[in-house]
Amino acid sequence: MTTLGTTPVTAVACPAWCSVTQGTHLRELRWEGRALHWSDARTGEGWEIRHTSASDADGHPIEIEPKVYVTTNSGLTLAGAEALALTLLATYEEAAD
Secondary structure (H helix, E strand, O other): OOOOOOOOOOOOOOOOOOOOOHHHHHHHHHHHOOEEEEOOOEEEOOEEEEEEEEEOOOOOEOOOOOEEEEEEOOOOOHHHHHHHHHHHHHHHHHHHO
16 A cells, blocks of 8 residues: 555565465555454354454554454254354454454
């Protein structure tokens, strides 16, 4: 991203868990003025969890709060629900760091 009188941004500082490419981040900065960091998906039987946060090019958080996304294909067995709950807690802890 470049504004008048500034140096072009060539890289975005990412959290250790970010799975987004630098090219995608640079396009986001150019069009949206922010980089959206996505975690890898954690999956189980019938569900998936990912989390996001947004930052500027230097990695400073911006006005968008981190979010956790949970997707399910259908109802879960009790064992599947327990695995989802434990993974959700781990994802929350990672996103809060």
